[in-house]
Amino acid sequence: MNKKAKRVFKGVIFDVYQWRQKMFDGSFATFEMIKRPATVEVVGITEDKKILILQQRQPNTPVFYSLPGGRVDKSESVRQAALRELREETGYASKKLKKWKSFNEYTTMDWQINMFIARYCRKVGGLMLDPGEKIKVKKITFERLLKLAESDYFWCSRYFTKILFKAKFNKIFKKKLYQELFG
C-alpha cells in the first residue's frame, strides 16, 4: 500500500484506500486498493501423522474443503489467532505451533495470509462454531491432500496451491515439503 494512501471507506471487513499516483509520463491518476484483516491458515498435523481438513459450508457458499483458519481479531496476535481457529474449528490443540509462510498474493488488495504448521495436534474438545459455519473435521494423509488440491472445492491460497501442485511434479520438493510439515 502506498504511504500516502487515505481510507475513503470503512466496511465490516473491507476498507477502501485511494492515493494520487505519479505515472511514467509525469501525469497523475487516482489509484485504489482494498485492505482487509490478516488471516491465518493452519496445517494441523495429528499425532498419527494425518492432516486436519475442514469440510465446510457457509450461508452463501456450496460445500467446500479448506484448512482451519480465519481472520485475526484486533485483540490478538497472528499466533493466537492460529491456535484459536484451530481449537474452534477442529477441537484440536497443538503442542508445537510454528509460523511457516506469510504472504500477500494480490496487487490490489492488502491482505496478509499467515500459514502455520501445528504439530502433535490432539483432540481436546468439541467444535466452537459461529452461526455462519457448518463444519465437519476430516483427517487425511499427505497423499490425499495432494489429490484434494486438484479439486475446485478445495479452497486455499494460490500460494499453497502452487506448493501442493509442485510436490506432484517435483519429487525432491515433495520430500522436502513432507519433512517441513511432518518434521
Place this chain on the structure above:
Amino acid sequence: MNKKAKRVFKGVIFDVYQWRQKMFDGSFATFEMIKRPATVEVVGITEDKKILILQQRQPNTPVFYSLPGGRVDKSESVRQAALRELREETGYASKKLKKWKSFNEYTTMDWQINMFIARYCRKVGGLMLDPGEKIKVKKITFERLLKLAESDYFWCSRYFTKILFKAKFNKIFKKKLYQELFG
C-alpha cells in the same frame, strides 16, 4: 453476489456491497462483498506457434510477467476487450479469437475473469500503452510457459496456474492443453 445486496460505496475500480444474511441458527449478520469490473486474459498464439507474454511494470509494482489483458470497458463486450487489450499491449492482431474459460475465483469478490485463446496472431503495429504501463513483449514456447508458471513473478489467476501446473504432472492433460491452445 446476494440478490438483496446494496452498493454502499462506489470507487474508481472497487464497489462495496452489503446485505443482511440469515445465519444457520436463524440470527442475522451483515455480509460484505467487493465488486470490480470484469477482466480479460488472452493466450495469444503467433503464426510460428509461440505464446505472447508481457514483461511488465506498473507504477506500484516490481517487474512481472503476465498474459496480455485488462479491464473490460463499460462500452465494450468481453470479446472486444480481448482484441483491444491484445492489440494495445502486444501490437498483435488475431485472425481467430475463441472464448476459453470464464470464472470467478474469490468468494468475497465479484470479479469475472474471462480467458481467450487468440490464434494466428500477427504483428500489425506498435504498442499503445497507458501512462501507467511499461511493457516489453516476449514470444515463448509452450514448454517455457510451463516453466514460467513456477515463478513468483508470473502473475495470473489461480485457475490458470492450476492448469499450467497440472500439465506438468499429468501427461495426458498436457497433450490436451497443447491441442486446446495451438489447435
